[in-house]
Amino acid sequence: MRTAWNNKHIALLVFAACMFFLNWPFVTIPEDNGRFGAVLHLFLLWAIAIAFLRFYCRSKIKELEATEEKDESL
């Protein structure tokens, strides 16, 4: 799991996913469904993206710290 988070391709993948889900024509789906679909769609995806970023960055920081510790121990 940690390896998966660390992988830079994951970030690219999520970026691509955001470009798809937050852009035309996909955004027309929740919008056309009426009610608060568009609002919920946008804010929800935004929150999910932020959450992903949180975990991604945290694992990256841990990876960097681990590398520094390894260098220091050597």
Add this chain to the structure above:
Amino acid sequence: MSPLIIILAIFFYSALLFSVAYAVEKQSPFFLKISRSPVVYSLSLAVYCTSWTYYGSVGSAANSGLSFLGVYLGPTMMIFLWWVVLRRMVLIKDNYRITSIADFISARYSKSQTLAALVTLMALIGNMPYIALQFAAIKSTLTLLIPPETTGSFWLIGHFGPLSVVLMTFFTVMFGARKLDPTERHRGMMTAISLESIIKLLAFSACGIFATYSLIHGRPEGFLSSLLTNPDTANVFRISDGENGYATWTTILLLSMSAILFLPRQFHVAVVENSSTKNILSAMWQFPLYMLLINIFVLPIALYGIISGIPLSSADTYVLNIPVSHGRHWLALFVFIGGFSAATSMIMIAAMTMSTMLVNHLLLPLFNVFRPLAAMRRNLLGCRWLSILCILSIGYWFQTKLGESYALVNMGLISFAAVIQFAPAALGALFWSYGSKLGAISGLAAGFSIWLYTLLIPAFIKSGLFSTALLDNGPWGLHFLRPEHLFGLNALPPLPHTVFWSLFFNIGAFILVSHVFGQSEEEHAIALDFKHITQKKTAFSTESQEDDLIDIERKITIIHSILNDYFSPQKSEEIVAQKLADMSLLGRTRIPILDFAELLRSIEIILAGSIGAAMAHRALNRVHILTQNEKTRLSKAYAEILSGLNLSPRELAEKIYFYREREQLLTTHGKELEQRIRENEQEIEARIQVEKTLKATEQQYHSIFDNALEGIFQASAEGRILAANPAMASIMGYPSSAVMMREVPDIRLHFSEISQRDSFFRRLTAGKNVENFEIQAVDAGGKILWLNINARPSLDSQGKLDLIEGIVEDITEKKKVEVQLQQSQKMEALGTLTGGIAHDFNNILTAIIGYVNLLQMKIGNDAVLQSYANEILTSSKRAATLTKSLLAFSRKQEISTKPVNINDCIKNFEKFIARIIGEDIDLLITPSPEEMIVMADSSQLEQVLMNLATNARDAMKTGGMLSITTRPATLSPRDIRAHSSLKPGRHVEIAISDTGCGMDEATRLRIFEPFFTTKEVGKGTGLGLSILYGIVKQHNGEISVYSEVGKGTTFKIYLPTISSGIENLEMHKDLPPQGGSETILLIEDDSSLRKLERSILEQYGYTIIEAENGEEALEQFYENQEAIDCLLLDVIMPRKSGKEVYDEIRKSNPGIKTLFTSGYTADIIHKHGILEAHLHFLPKPATPSELLRKLREVLDQKD
């Protein structure tokens, strides 16, 4: 609310910010710790959220729905790529000491000043109105906060702008531009900005909570759903507004993705102010979270504003209007402060970054170009402060001019559209190593121009600043160039339309120009460095940690004082300044500790040059330049380097020694290589010179070789021609040297005489030169040539013949002339010989004939004796005729020349010729139309014609044609080389041609020899052509013969012409001999002839006194001078000639009558002057009657 409260609130708030910034700058531990927190970095990024976010989002939500979210979702999506993109930018910033977005772009593209200036200009034009927008927001919200009827409100509102300018200028200068070094971080400023971000979030959230509570509190069930159906509020929940709403949505996403990095203020806080790449990882989730939080309440505020009845036109100020309208003044004040924070943070950071760009990339180049402004370079810090003031002032002025116009309201996205033009060049700098400076300039210029034309100018037009004609009809009425429908694109609204075309031309020009024009080596090196920046590992960390920086001001002073002991103060300053400049540390007060250690080391080396290494080391260590803490930090830094190298100290030392030695070897090797290169260059230079000389020599040789008139050749020992010049080929009858070399396998084949060939090669094989060797050769056409060869052998190492080199001269013509000359000389010799014989013989015959005549007189009528005498006479006459012929051949017979018309002479003789040749042979006479007169004896000429006709008849036994042609011919000196009898000038050519059997060459060469004949014995005397030859020669002419066996013969006779007329020919008439009684002195050395003549003359009554020789003749004359009437003397006598005797006697008797006799006609004519008018001559042999007749003629001549 009272204006005073507002002023106080602003004052205290500003004081708070100022205090925080100051505390951080002064390195208060608590604030320093806070300033180093990654949260400060994340919150400083929130400068992205300006008053446009604070107020404009709500207005946008109320009017256009959810489209405002694109401004924040875009950056969130972009942040996914920050670990790749932003990290590279930070690393590049550390390596290249980047200070701004303009610096970043120009650093990649050969540090182009033009590019930096262009980016600066675009940033200024794009962001100045954005600053104006912040001032507009502050002013409008202040107006809202302070009722107009409040005392002092007018003054405050009127002066708040200028006061804000002063306040923000002061703050920016204090915390953003206190020092010149723009790479220095501004922790105080960033901390204050972070505080402002917190304030604006809290303030907005406070309003949001209030609005949300007010929105939903006490509302009936289904209220929220009713919002969806309410036409006023339904739009708020939609992304797309209108037909092209999604195009705008996508465009906003794209614009904000680029704005979060490439807006000058964003670049500054994200890249320049970044102290550690690790902070990026914190900001990557904290900043999107901040944006989410600050936007959560935008919709509720917008909805509440709408349902509260506040007009949509004032939706931008719903945030403030809501608490104000509800009488929540403190909330309103808090909200105002939040808005004030949003505006001022943007203004200060923007002013700071743009002043850096303005000074570095526009003003400094200007100062360098214009000499009068050069002095400003020493006051760059003042220029920065002044530029900050100007930028803020112009921004404020902009706001006062545009007010609430369309341009200002939409300036946010218009600025974003300007900034996205940096994206291709900036992202290309990071990821595309083939982008070039020219490509970047082209792309930026193209994109910016399109942006200006399609978005900014239309915005000004819509604000009423310019006429709408351009928008409606395009420039000069060109519809397809309308700014908002460029090239006929009508499907997109203005913003997406601009972004589409500007990026199209920007990216297109960037890629195309980069590919077409390529990049320099320097550019490519930088490009690769940029692209692989993350792989770059140095012994020193590229992330300069804040802990590693030390204050060097005091230390520099200490170094100066140490150096002053050994150098002058000026020199010491120069040394330190030079080293700082070399390390790009000039102007900095805090530098990394490792850099300082390197600085110390380099100064020690300079000092060692003056006082020695040991002394220099002692001098610099005598004073504690570094504190103990700094020494510890330095040791730690070295330890980190060591651990990074993964080497033990011993291994490090060994490696250092190894690399030092290697460096020495490489240096030595390098010097040797340099030397070798120099030598090689010299050698190459010499070779080039030699080649030039060789080429010149070769050209010279070729000129001589190709243009020589003589043939030059080189052949192998086997005779194969290796080289031959054009003259050689021409001599041998070949069209070119190449053909000759190709077609002649062996030059021996051209020798026509084997003996000559063998002699030639024998000599060469013996190693001897061959000089003036004449050979008979055969040319390519089989023609016989005469060649003169000079050749030399080239022997190989074993002494054998290897090559033959020679020069050949064609002497064929010369040989012909020689043969002709030899022939002439032979004929001349023959003539002399036969003449001599004929003369003597003539004398004998004269005696015989004379005595026979006398005998006939004495015999009387005895028939038998008479017949005997006749026989003797007949034979004698025949002999006389023979000697006459010989004399004619030797040109010693008498001729009588007169002007003769050749054509008439031939014409007159035509019938005779026709009788000679007979009927079987055709006669064709072709005289020249021109009259040609020669001095000739016509009877002699007739003899010539008769002789030739006879020969032609004999050659054409079966018939044929004889043609006689005359024509004028002018002979040149060259033509008469072999013929001494000819003189250059006009001649007549008489050609007598037959179609007979012809003759071979051997016969042709001998035909004029006397007694030579090809006829059977008894058929010819062999004297005919000899006589003919003599006659022609006597006429000063020349005869030549051309003949081919089986084809015929042509005789050509050349006689010199004259221009005089013809005289009548006089014929000799026969008269009976008469005697006399005069006394004749007879001088004749031939005794028999003398006796005969005496007898004849005495018989006819003359008295004769005889003398045997010239001396006796003179004795006799002087004794008998009075009696002697006439002299009869032989011309040729021993001791004294007849002419000499005559001259002697003439002295005493000038009028003495004289008759000369001789057998030598040539003597009389050329040597004895016998053809003088008064001198008489009788040729021998002469009959008695001829003697008597002539003597009588002389005696009868009147004196």
